[in-house]
Amino acid sequence: MANYAVKKLAGMAGVSVRTLHHYDRIGLLRPSVRTEAGYRLYGEKELLRLQQILFYKEMDFELKTIAELLDDPEFDMVQALQHHKKSLLQKKKRIETLLGTLEKTIDHLKNKQTMKHEDLYKGLSKEQAQAWRKEAMERWPGQVKHSEQQLLKMSPEAFEELKTGFGANWQQLMAMTDNDPHSAEVQQLIADHYRYILQFWGKPEVAPEAYKGLADLYVSDERYTAVEGKPNRGFAAFMQKAMYYFADHME
Structure with a gap:
């Protein structure tokens, strides 16, 4: 498998060159080859290790903890990948549920109808409704306004x-x-x-x-x-x- 320069690997993994340089400095991800000109080159082993680092970061592990896990002699790559897969599937389910809730909320807000004053007197003729409301406003202005405000909500x-x-x-x-x-x-x-x-x-x-x-x-x-x-x-x-x-x- 070919070796990848730091810029190429950064683009493939979706991280910055600066991040890879930092991982190198703290010993979390060292390049497989360092050329005489100072270029960093990464092989398959490093790509797989970077994948693990990114998986654990997705689960909010600290870099120090990630290093301890990956450097453990008993670390099992396949077992770790299976665990990551399970975690990601659970996260996917939660996200799909959230998306469904958002869609329903957006649809509700887009189609939500607002009440109008005439809706409060539906069933009466326009003239009758106006007469009743006028009379009520004259007799109980404060109560009528309060009642209408609450009903319109x-x-x-x-x-x-x-x-x-x-x-x-x-x-x-x-x-x-x-x-x-x-x-x-x-x-x-x-x-x-x-x-x-x-x-x-x-x-x-x-x-x-x-x-x-x-x-x-x-x-x-x-x-x-x-x-x-x-x-x-x-x-x-x-x-x-x-x-x-x-x-x-x-x-």
């Missing part, structure tokens, strides 16, 4: 899930109108209703008095409990009693 999917869950809970409560509003079954549904309301309000903390205020609104404003545009005073009264009881017994 949600993904469209999460907001849709919130609306669907609330709608299902509302229908279950309507079906319980003739039941005792203080019963355990009704109170369980009211607890879910309260949780949904807090999400709409963007309030993580307990808010019993505000919840009672909403209960009063259900009774005073028929629009909030109307069914297909028709007032449902029985349901409104039921909700007020159930919500008051829940708020008064909140821990």
